[in-house]
Amino acid sequence: MEPVNFWVALLGGGxxxxxxxxxxxxxxRIAGIxxxxxxxxxxxxxxxxxxxxxxxxxxxxxxxFGYVVDPPKVITVDAGWPLVVIAGLIVGxxxxxxxxxxxxxxxxxxxxxxIRSVVATLIFMAVAAATVFVTRHLIxx
Amino acid sequence: xxxxRLLFALVCGGLFGFALAMGDxxxxxxxxxxxxxxxxxxxxxxxxxxxxxxVAVPLFQLxxxxxxxxxxxxxxxxxxxxxxxxxxxxxSALFGLGWGLVGYCPGPAISSLVFGNPKTAxxxxxxxxxLYLGSVLTRPxxxxxxxx
Numbered sequence: 044m045e046p047v048n049f050w051v052a053l054l055g056g057g058x059x060x061x062x063x064x065x066x067x068x069x070x071x072r073i074a075g076i077x078x079x080x081x082x083x084x085x086x087x088x089x090x091x092x093x094x095x096x097x098x099x100x101x102x103x104x105x106x107x108f109g110y111v112v113d114p115p116k117v118i119t120v121d122a123g124w125p126l127v128v129i130a131g132l133i134v135g136x137x138x139x140x141x142x143x144x145x146x147x148x149x150x151x152x153x154x155x156x157x158i159r160s161v162v163a164t165l166i167f168m169a170v171a172a173a174t175v176f177v178t179r180h181l182i183x184x
Numbered sequence: 185x186x187x188x189r190l191l192f193a194l195v196c197g198g199l200f201g202f203a204l205a206m207g208d209x210x211x212x213x214x215x216x217x218x219x220x221x222x223x224x225x226x227x228x229x230x231x232x233x234x235x236x237x238x239v240a241v242p243l244f245q246l247x248x249x250x251x252x253x254x255x256x257x258x259x260x261x262x263x264x265x266x267x268x269x270x271x272x273x274x275x276s277a278l279f280g281l282g283w284g285l286v287g288y289c290p291g292p293a294i295s296s297l298v299f300g301n302p303k304t305a306x307x308x309x310x311x312x313x314x315l316y317l318g319s320v321l322t323r324p325x326x327x328x329x330x331x332x
Contacts, residue, residue, distance in 0.1 A: 044213060044214065044217065046226065047214070051206060052207045055232055056236040056237075056238075057239045059203035059204065059236045060235065060239035060240030061199070061243070063196075063240055064243040067247060068251065068254060069255045070192055071259060072261055074200060076291040080294065080312065080315055081315040084315060092190055093189055096190055096193045096194040096197065097193045098197060098294055099197065100195065100199075100200070101197045101201035101204075102297055103298075104197065104200060104202035104204075104205070105204055105295035105296060106205075106298040107198070107201075107202055107205075109299055116296075117299075118300075119301075120303040121212070121287075122286045122287075124303070124306065126286060127310070128306060129282075129285070131308070131309070131310025131311040131314060132282075132311070133279070134279055134289065134314060135312065135316070136315075136321070137277070138279045138290060138318065139275065139321065140272075140321065140322060141272055142263065142272060145289045146289075149233065150236050151244070153237060154237065154241045154245070155244055155248065155262070159263075162268050163272055163273075166280060170277045170283075171281070172220075172221055172284065173280075174280065174283075174284025175221075175284045180223070
């Protein structure tokens with residue numbers, strides 16, 4: 044896997060931060076993807092259409108970069124099928140219980156200087172790194 | 185201003201997805217390589233998150249201090265500040281476990297669906313089921329409140 048150029052990674056991050064702020068400054072909404080996706084699963088008067096468009100944008104924007112700007116985009120998922128299902132369920136339940144994910148807590152919450160978000164981000168980062176350490180170096184070998 | 189709200193929801197989502205693909209954050213192998221501190225460590229996620237916060241922290245702070253309302257709506261809708269509780273800690277730990285097992289968090293899972301890896305689709309469906317279950321678990325019990 045080729046490394047991503049430092050400036051491309053930094054600029055990509057900057058664009059993501061700008062987009063999160065833009066949604067807040069214009070529409071007054073937090074760009075928390077787990078919350079937006081979860082709310083699409085239940086009817087919410089007046090709050091459904093924008094969320095659908097936001098999610099379509101997430102897919103469309105990625106497609107624009109991966110198919111037009113810098114193709115091809117290779118997605119590598121090393122985990123086996125059962126693990127993919129289990130991890131998906133855990134990510135869904137965990138982000139609902141924790142009230143957010145990498146975007147809502149990690150970007151928006153940290154930028155609002157929310158203590159809850161800083162704590163959440165430190166915890167999911169640490170647990171994710173510990174999980175990789177265990178699966179790759181202790182049991183994965 | 186409904187049309188503007190909808191248009192900018194699409195634009196903001198589009199920018200977000202474009203940015204995720206630009207930093208290769210849509211690729212679980214890239215994310216796991218960052219989380220693998222004891223292995224062949226890849227700093228991309230650090231640069232990406234750094235870039236995001238360098239931009240977002242001052243902008244959010246400026247908006248929170250100077251603006252009374254967003255441009256296209258009456259109020260900012262933001263999470264009520266609460267205490268750090270067991271739900272936050274436990275939920276975040278669970279999320280970290282799932283993130284570390286495969287390398288997908290919610291945003292990238294949705295964005296990378298367009299690149300056609302079947303495992304992305306399966307992860308996404310499982311995640312949506314999990315989100316629904318989590319929503320049910322965290323929903324305030326209206327019936328009980330009414331009875332009390």
